[in-house]
Amino acid sequence: MRTISKDRLISEMERLVVEAATVLDDKVVACLRNGQGQEPGERARHILGEILENQAIARTTSIPICQDTGVAVVFVELGRDLHLDFDLTEALNEGVRRGYQNGYLRKSVVRHPLDRVNTKDNTPAVIHLSLVPGDRLRIRFAPKGAGSENMSRLAMLTPADGIEGIVRFVLETVKLAGGKACPPIILGIGIGGNFEKCALIAKEALFREVDDRAENPIDRALEERLFEEVNKLGIGPMGLSGVTTCLAVKVNSAACHIASLPVAVNIQCHAARHKETVL
Amino acid sequence: MRNLLLPLSESVRLSLRAGDEVTLSGDLYTGRDAAHKLMVQALEKGEPLPFPLNGETIYYTGPTPAKPGQIIGSCGPTSSYRMDPYSPILMKHGLKVMIGKGPRSEAFRRSLVENRAVYLDVTGGIGALLSQRVKAMELIAYPWLESEAIYRLRIENFPAIVAYDSAGNDVFTF
Structure with missing residues (x-):
């Protein structure tokens, strides 16, 4: 063995x-750069510029x-x-x-x-x-980090709330987070499961590659819709207005009870750090 | 862009308007959740504070430890709203400038206006960049809090935006 x-x-x-702690994933950097290119406002472009410069400094100096x-x-x-x-x-x-x-x-x-x-x-x-x-x-x-984790929320919706209820809850959560969660954010969203399973799959969604898409077509469609609607909110980088409020939305789903529709929104700040290895 | 000297004079402070982009140079004190709690407890007991608040500046940060040869580690701002329960008490005792990130409560805003103080916003998650704008760091109080202790920092060309001004305007979308 x-x-x-x-x-x-x-x-x-x-x-x-x-x-x-020190090396931001190249794909996240590419998303930030893309966001900077799309921002009409000078302030939003400037903030994204600071974020991009910061990750370059971190990479070369090993300062977190x-x-x-x-x-x-x-x-x-x-x-x-x-x-x-x-x-x-x-x-x-x-x-x-x-x-x-x-x-x-x-x-x-x-x-x-x-x-x-x-x-x-x-x-x-x-x-x-x-x-x-x-x-x-x-x-x-x-x-x-706690800045974005503190702004994360979970709701036990009912089956009647459906997809509209999920979208409403996610948008409400992102608005409540505003500039506090260090946008542009990445959203890890769990739908289904029970109370703890839902939170866990939301967290795990944040470990997905920033450019991948959900395999399940229902989840994938929800990702696309939420990405568009969240970026229409106008919160922008650091909550100082702009079109880059989220870099990605990741939806993970699980089976659930006939009476339940749990939804968990785990927010990730723009310093979307994760690494993996296989031994 | 205006380069402001810390501590800010009253005339400069009152001239700032939400949305102004500035750079900051001079001395300030760090402090976040745990240090705020201890300072407010000291005031309640009538004990002296670790530094005179009069006209001073507090920056909400808990830096990473400096490596050998460095002045400070990563030192970006933390979320300011967590200091909302404490800030009005500190402002009553002379605190005039607070630096952190993100929106704050209505009660905080009212207190800010009453005390003719100002709240500045620094981009979150750029602690590596900001570490290069810190020229000196000295431990002032509560050493057991480590990253959350109070330090005096000498900063140079520290980028910030006026978030809430003394007239009650603010810069946030939500």
Whole structure:
């Protein structure tokens, strides 16, 4: 049976953490550049110019793109034919710990929401594990900042609300977020599932490539409609008006109860950082 | 574009209008959620503040740690609305300029006008660029808060937009 060493997993996790904080994905950069080209307003173009210049500086100097280097969110797909002779959660947290310490990243995690004592190493990570066929280990990592996370919302709609209810809720959420979520944003939208499943698929939607499209035609049509309607709101870069309010909309769907229509909107700021590796 | 010297004089402060693009140079203090809570608690107990608020500037940021040889790490603005419960109390005690990102509450805006103060907006998520406009950093208070501690920064040509002016105008779409 195939195996991988604990040390290798830890060092890969550390690498993902440091790279994600400093190197913005080329496709996201291309979207920002495209947005800049479409903005009629000078202020919006100027802000997008600052964002583009910033990611170039981050890339060459290894200074983090944003000071909010987030909570570590990790999606792990564990091949059922891979044998691990160590505690996976502990090893992932050790990689996160080393990445945040050795990469000079901000430690933004408190041990309890009310006593608010910083854990000083950015652990624990939020880890989602699933078992899959094969003998590989896929790790997807995103440092999720609070600016956009705080503006995310979930609603338990009813089947009668339908697609119009979903669109209304998404637009309302984006308007409430306004300039607070650091637009241009990317929307991760979950529809269906139950209360927690819906939030989880919304989060996972943010890990999709910025230029991909949903496979399911219903979800794909919803992505297209929302992309258009959100960008008609006029919120613009940093909420100072413009046509670039969102760079992409990602809809993930799941089966749900006959009585339910859950919808979750997870907002991602323009520093859309995520990295993955397969071991 | 106007280059403004911090701390701002009253005449400059009152001349600013929402939408003005400016650059800032001079000294300011950092502070965000935890430091605001501690400062307001100190005022409630009648204790002295870590620095005199009179006419001063607070920038809402929690930078990443500086690497060896650097002055500061990534140091962009955090969302300002979270400081809304505290800002009116600090303004009552002399705070005049706040710098952060994003829209704020109506209560904050009213308090800003009453205190003839100003709120400036800096583009969020450009902390690497902004780190190059910081020329000195000194720890002032609450060291155990680390990134959330209060630091004095000397900045140069720091880009900002007047978001809420002392006459009650604001620049945000929503």
